[in-house]
Amino acid sequence: MTRPETTIRPPPGEAPRTGVTRRGALAGLTALAGASGAAAQGATTLLNVSYDPTREFYREFNAAFAEHWRAQSGRAVRINTSHGGSGRQARAVIDGLEADVVSLALAYDIDSIADRGLIAADWQSRLPQQSAPCTSTIVFLVRKGNPKSIRDWGDLAKPGISVITPNPKTSGGARWNYLAAWAWAQRQPGGKPEEYIARLYRNVPVLDTGARGSTTTFAQRGLGDVLLAWENEAHLALKEIGEGQFEIVTPSLSILAEPPVAVVDRIVDRRGTRAVAEAYLRHLYDPEGQRLAVKHFYRPRDAAVAEANAARFPRLDLVTIADLGGWREVQRRHFAEGASFDRLYRPGR
């Protein structure tokens, strides 16, 4: 015996039999991978990375645009979508999610993608209306009959009211909520917005990461007396979860939310999809896109479409993000590490 008794050589990879099995397994895997890729073949694909409440709108708009593009160019296009909290989606694009277009809740999230060089710095001036094809605002959704008599922002900060709103660190909708509340408090006689915000967020039992999560918390799980929501999201909750269960309350003042869209330059240039991606975003401004936006309770930009649907959207005072100093200023003052939200949100105190 030449071999030492206490050790055994680890298995060498020389046996011919393993080669056969390996080849078989590989063939099987290739077949499986091929099967999953087959559906996407034959058509150009676009990936639209979007925020939470646009799911239903884009499902319909994507089908409409595919028709439109086929009629115009004779070619097929398939649009894939990804939805989540706006900040988190921006982060995914920065980390390498290959979005041809982004449609996010607020310009700041697209700015942060542009800061990494994926989108040209002047993106917001490339499309009409600061690249926001439709607008929305923030309203209240309360339980049927409005049992806590919630009429305006002031009522939200009263003791014993439970308010559902997502986390402004991760959710675009939550930032609009926060800023609308801030803007209202600023305009009150002797208004102390910090004090009001601190009292308001003391009434928030849970911060979900996205607008849709908060809607589910309020509507499905039955938590809270009032949900601060996108106007379109509030209407959708009414429609999907039951007309009779909730009511929409429009406050005296709110914020003009302008969710913007942009082509991701670096991705479309690499994938050769610039033409179709730009056409896709432009179609949002066409009457068809505007009508679909209205159908999903977004406020249209097109004057004719707006006129025809005036009854659908109550008039109210709307402050703009420019009134509050623009997104970079708002981010620095309110949502950056240690800024007003961090100082004023003190759960459990």
Add this chain to the structure above:
Amino acid sequence: MTAVPRPAAEDAAWARLAAIGAAILVFGLLFLLPLLAVFVEALRRGLDPALAAIADPDSLAAIRLTLLVAAISVPVNMLGGVAAAWCIAKFDFPGKRLLTTLIELPFAVSPVISGLVWVLLFGAQGWFGPWLQEHGLRIVFALPGMVLATVFVTFPYVARTLIPLMQDQGREEEEAAATLGASGFQTFRRVTLPNIRWALLSGVLLCNARAMGEFGAVSVVSGHVRGQTNTMPLHIEILYNEYQFVGAFAVAALLALLALLTLGAKLLLERLTGRRAAVHA
């Protein structure tokens, strides 16, 4: 007055009944009831809407992706698990204890971390991101990243099942084989593998059940593209968030069925092993 001591057997019977009752109650409340709820919700509007929800192209894509990820991750973990268990149980080397502990690392860290590490390594801003982009390779937000995350999370299952068994079995049989002139691979195939095959299969099945169900780590690296990078657990969450409750629970029921099937296979296997052991004895 002295208390009359009750017979010990009676005492034990009471205690046994109470314990069994408590176990059944806990089991029913914690496991059977939620499982039942999934199936009830899925079939709330009858069988047809549930089947239609599963036949939806996005659901089918999610099912296919889940099976594909498991089909890659489980064999990788089987090979890796056997290799790791073999090294630890049959050899002495410096750092062996460290390796044993490291194998359990995926159990100890949160799945979010298990996903984020791959973004940190292979994301566009990550260590290898620029190089990967230059070469047109995609890892995160694509199949490779989801496989990596799943492999990472499910690695311990095979190794942890095998290590105690292989340590128990000792090295004598392998040493005898070596003495008789068997090569390392022959020893492994003729001696080691037959000894561990039932445990191996059971570990592989557990690994498979977990691989199909993994949510957290896969969620981080998926990118959530409908019909492309959503596995079944991710697709269930999306359907639920879109108020498509029948669809969500129909896919959930299917996922639960796949898991139950896996566990059933494991049970059957254990019965077979039990019988074999009896025959051998």
